[in-house]
Amino acid sequence: MPLYRGVNMERNGHEMDSVKQSGNLLGLNLAELEDFAVSYGQPRYRGRQLYHGIYARRVRDFGGFTDLNREFRESLSSLHQITYPEVQREFRSHDGSVRYLFRVGDGNSIETVSMPEENRTTLCLSSQVGCALDCRFCFTALLGGKRNLTAGEMIGQVLAVAAAESLARTARLNLVFMGMGEPLLNLPQVLKAVKILADSKGVGVALRRITVSTVGITPRIEELAREPRRPKLALSLNASSEEQRSALMPINKKYPLAELLRVCRAYPLRPWERLTFEYVLLEGCNDSDADARRVADLLRGLRAKVNLIPYNSGPELPYRSPPFERVLAFQQILTDHRIPAFIRLSRGQDIRAACGQLSLEGLRQSALPASAS
Ligand code: SAH
Numbered sequence: 001m002p003l004y005r006g007v008n009m010e011r012n013g014h015e016m017d018s019v020k021q022s023g024n025l026l027g028l029n030l031a032e033l034e035d036f037a038v039s040y041g042q043p044r045y046r047g048r049q050l051y052h053g054i055y056a057r058r059v060r061d062f063g064g065f066t067d068l069n070r071e072f073r074e075s076l077s078s079l080h081q082i083t084y085p086e087v088q089r090e091f092r093s094h095d096g097s098v099r100y101l102f103r104v105g106d107g108n109s110i111e112t113v114s115m116p117e118e119n120r121t122t123l124c125l126s127s128q129v130g131c132a133l134d135c136r137f138c139f140t141a142l143l144g145g146k147r148n149l150t151a152g153e154m155i156g157q158v159l160a161v162a163a164a165e166s167l168a169r170t171a172r173l174n175l176v177f178m179g180m181g182e183p184l185l186n187l188p189q190v191l192k193a194v195k196i197l198a199d200s201k202g203v204g205v206a207l208r209r210i211t212v213s214t215v216g217i218t219p220r221i222e223e224l225a226r227e228p229r230r231p232k233l234a235l236s237l238n239a240s241s242e243e244q245r246s247a248l249m250p251i252n253k254k255y256p257l258a259e260l261l262r263v264c265r266a267y268p269l270r271p272w273e274r275l276t277f278e279y280v281l282l283e284g285c286n287d288s289d290a291d292a293r294r295v296a297d298l299l300r301g302l303r304a305k306v307n308l309i310p311y312n313s314g315p316e317l318p319y320r321s322p323p324f325e326r327v328l329a330f331q332q333i334l335t336d337h338r339i340p341a342f343i344r345l346s347r348g349q350d351i352r353a354a355c356g357q358l359s360l361e362g363l364r365q366s367a368l369p370a371s372a373s
Contacts, residue, residue, distance in 0.1 A: 022105055023080045025054060026159075027152020029196055042072055054082055055202040056169065058159055084160040085110065085153060097347040100161060104129070104153050108146060110180055112157040114165060115347045120172035120209075121165070125157050127190055128181025133215055135238075135249045137282055137311065137319045140180045148186040154193035158203060173205045178213045178234070184220035191224075194231050207231065213278065215251050216260040225267055234276040234307075235264065239286050240294035248285065261298060275304040278344075281330065282311050283322040292330045296337035305340040 019025065019036070028036065033054075034047030049067050053059040062068075062077045085102035088109060092098050097115040104110055113124040131138070132145025158175065161167070175197060177183040183190045190212060198207040210231040214221065224230050237257075239245035245252040264275055277299060281287045295306065308331055310321040321327075327343055334341035 019080070022083075024083045024105070024152060025050065025080055026082050026084065026156055027150050027193075027196075028054075029151075029192060030201075040072060040075065046072065052201060055155070055159075055196055055199070056204060058162070058169070060084070084156045084163065087160065087164060090164070093347065093350050095347055095350075098161075098165070100157075100164070102157065102160065104149070104156075106147075110149065110153070110157070112161055112179060113347070114161050120174055121167065122174040122176060123158060123161055124179045125154055125175060125177050126179035126181050127154060127177050127183040127186050131181050132185075133182055133249070133251050135215065135236075135251075137238075137248060137280060137317060139314060139316060142316060143180075148189060149181070151189045151192040151196065154190065155196055155203065158197060158205070169204055173209065175205055175210045176213065176234075177211065177231075182215055182217070183212045184214045184217040184224070187220050187223060191227060191230075195229060198229065198231075208272070211276070213276075215249055216255050216257075217251075218255045218259050218263045221260075221263050221267065232273060232276070233267065234278055235260065236280075237277040237295065237298075237306075238280050240291040240298065244286060244291075248282075257298070261302075264302060264304075269303055273303075275302060277304055277306045278309060279306055280309045280311055281322050281327055283320045283326070285319065287322045287326050287330060289329065289333060292333035293337070296334055296339050299339055300337075305342065306334055307342050307344045308334075309344045 019028065025033070025036070028051075030048065030051045032047075033050045034044040037046035037050065038044055040046075046068060049065065053065050053067075057064070059065060060082045062073050062080070062082075065073055065076075068076075083105075085104050087100055088103045089101040090098055097113060099111055099113045102110050102112060108129045110126040110129055112126060115122045115124070126149060128148050129146035130143035131140040134141045158173070162171070167173070177190060194207075194210055194212075196202040197205050198210055207229060211234050212224070212231045213234040213236060215236050221233070224233065236249070237245075239248050239252075239257070242252065242257050245257050267275065269275065279286075279295065299306070308327060310324070310327055311319050313320050331341045331343055
């Protein structure tokens with residue numbers, strides 16, 4: 001039987017191509033799985049059963065689809081899989097966080113960090129392999145930009161960690177797209193993943209618990225604003241002036257701070273929502289009292305909070321975190337200006353969990369002779 005007969009290739013061409021190449025059904029949405037079932041001569045509702053099995057019941061073996069007829073199950077088993085990214089290495093921090101190095105289909109590596117808190121677990125997800133944006137302080141930047149992840153590879157990070165940590169479907173999760181990559185340069189796949197992740201009939205994570213973090217690709221922020229079911233937005237501010245930001249984040253030359261703040265002021269926040277501005281504190285670069293006062297000026301009147309992130313350092317880059325008193329002083333100036341500011345203590349410092357550090361090590365180790373690693 002021709003495999004993809006009946007599939008609406010115009011709408012689903014890209015996904016179906018990737019299913020054809022890899023056989024992996026992970027990442028297909030409901031409409032695509034319905035079309036897929038029809039291409040096998042099955043009724044459309046079989047697609048819904050597949051969707052429910054893959055994302056809600058988290059079945060990985062077609063034998064587990066006892067609600068499908070045996071003949072369909074057998075053709076699925078011979079030609080398809082439900083494959084999660086493969087755990088290559090995992091590192092446990094004494095603070096409870098775990099970073100995973102995953103191998104994705106083409107042999108590339110990505111990383112995901114899981115951070116358990118009192119009554120929920122936050123997963124920091126990657127959206128791209130490497131990153132092309134070249135932020136000076138960022139370890140992922142050292143890898144360069146390789147490719148976008150597919151929706152299936154993003155959802156797969158969540159399902160693979162949930163499986164590794166035996167997290168039930170009812171476990172409360174926060175998802176933040178703050179791992180490797182720039183999610184707004186992969187917006188269609190990120191939104192596709194978010195819709196499946198936030199679907200109560202899919203993976204079932206609360207939409208309000210999903211955050212996308214960006215360097216500030218302003219046209220993409222405007223596009224996100226038009227999405228009815230959109231995740232929360234975090235913006236990596238990281239500097240207090242155009243000049244300083246361009247030096248730390250070259251993308252600021254293309255999408256300057258002034259334009260970013262204009263788009264933020266126009267962003268249609270939902271009643272319960274506020275914007276998050278992330279500010280990585282780099283000793284002697286952006287951490288002075290004058291910086292804090294300028295940040296307060298920039299954000300005046302915005303419904304926003306600031307997350308201050310003491311820098312997670314590593315031997316590859318010269319930046320350091322300021323002493324904690326400086327972090328507190330910076331926070332105090334913001335709160336004095338009525339800007340809510342929180343200190344985000346870096347988790348997993350002992351396991352080098354900052355964005356990109358793990359994959360960099362992976363690269364370095366794979367460049368060494370086997371006996372040395
Ligand atoms: N490209 C997106 C998401 C990935 S970076 C973005 O820039 O928002 C996620 C956050 O981690 C950003 O705020 C970034 O400034 C911060 N970050 C990157 N490297 C870091 C490090 N070594 N220590 C602390 N924060 C870091």
